Amino acid sequence: MIPPEGKGNDHKSAFDFKLYMIRKAESVNAALDNSVPLLKPLTIQEAVRYSLLAGGKRVRPLLCIAACELVGGDEATAMSAACAVEMIHTSSLIHDDLPCMDNADLRRGKQTNHKVFGEDMAVLAGDALLALAFEHMTVVSSGLVAPERMIRAVVELARAIGTKGLVAGQVIDLSSERLNPHDAGLERLEFIHLHKTAALLEAAAVLGAIMGGGTEEEIEKLRKYARCIGLLFQVVDDILDVTKSTEELGKNAGKDVMAGKLTYPRLIGLERSREVAEKLSREAEEQLLGFDSDKAEPLVALANYIACRHN
């Protein structure tokens, strides 16, 4: 097998994470493509498909599938939950991009949903995706997963969306923009990231573990792992913004500083931010001890990938 270009050999394992990511993203994209019913009215299906199939690394579905495989399940058992999590993620992006929220014109190099389909369709496409996530997961998994486990998955997914999850994160993020920097502390920053980013990663990992038949202990370890890599992702993002050039990042460097955004380096300095990143990275990997080391490889590699990325 010819290894794909740019394969990273800089960590212990010979496991080919990039190839694993590409393969899983292909399966997920095929499943997502089949998940949207081609019913009338077609306008709304088009709006839903436009954002759902716009690409992206599919990190959340990958995490869901890898967690399921870690506890002894397989890709097929995790797939409906993996798709559901991506639907929720897409729904939140569509609503966050609206003029009344972050007012974004571009997302993943394409026009945002409301720019193409109008604000009314974008609100409805987000709502439709929220509902489709619950419908898709419960319909596709009936027969594959015990009903008790399905119910737990529904509860976890719902919690990750609402006022204990994504919605809470977005509310505090919006209110922080209007805030005096002196009033914005580390606690607020962590609240935003734990809710806007970590909550859905947590749901992805926990849903995978539930679907795969994981024990309580396994589910809780994967929950903690996901929360750590969720925060890690944000700390690294903030560090890259102040240490890398625009060319290296492929996006405007220093834009967080320019925008006066709440970031780790701004609140605790660059050195301490790096220490926080190392601590989170260590804590994430610790959660994977005790699992079969071969099966844990994708998740070890995912934590490394997030910690060591350069853009």
Add this chain to the structure above:
Amino acid sequence: MIPPEGKGNDHKSAFDFKLYMIRKAESVNAALDNSVPLLKPLTIQEAVRYSLLAGGKRVRPLLCIAACELVGGDEATAMSAACAVEMIHTSSLIHDDLPCMDNADLRRGKQTNHKVFGEDMAVLAGDALLALAFEHMTVVSSGLVAPERMIRAVVELARAIGTKGLVAGQVIDLSSERLNPHDAGLERLEFIHLHKTAALLEAAAVLGAIMGGGTEEEIEKLRKYARCIGLLFQVVDDILDVTKSTEELGKNAGKDVMAGKLTYPRLIGLERSREVAEKLSREAEEQLLGFDSDKAEPLVALANYIACRHN
């Protein structure tokens, strides 16, 4: 017991429907009041509570509870589903009222959600209520209802929201406003009402029947009953708009005609509209034959109430 003022004695049964409605609405309001967690950020909880506790007749929860009681369940078993259905209803009202949709300033005599809390909060409050519906129903009912039945309830509720339900209805309704009247037929009108109104009434009745342990046949009869009263409600609404004065209605009479809105009288005339209403009323009541006639009284009365109301 002193009967409440305005008690209607104009149908066969001595069953006191108005008192039944008031009692159920009180139980539902108390349950809804307890259903929103008082967590930070409080702004979003306030926005959610503002619309969820804004009153209204609570017809959907009442239908859910009455369907549950009809198949042998009780109010407590149905309550979490009844609340979930009202949360979905409220979520759709908040989003439908947004400036990019129906741009409404008032709802139930109060300012709409976005007028009080801002558009961003209104979008998020709607999203939070969608998620809360699934969380509340599954958490509260675990232990009361078999997991297999809970899963069915989740599927039914999700379908009623998305592109097979409320969202589809709103999409066609929005596109009809821009339509030449000659292109707008009875089929389109029924599509809108079946999706915007009947789908959630159907979910309310079906969820009640599922929670109460109803058989397949019972569930399907209640589904049909709810679809009939959903359409009936709209036909009667359209008839009242052209036959009653503003004073009698308590809202502007003739406003549908003025707005060039698609209505039954406009499409098929007043006489045939009345025939449609009678047919739907008959069909609804037929679904209740074969059930215990005492337990069916609230649903017989509900169909009568919708058919015979004067405002």
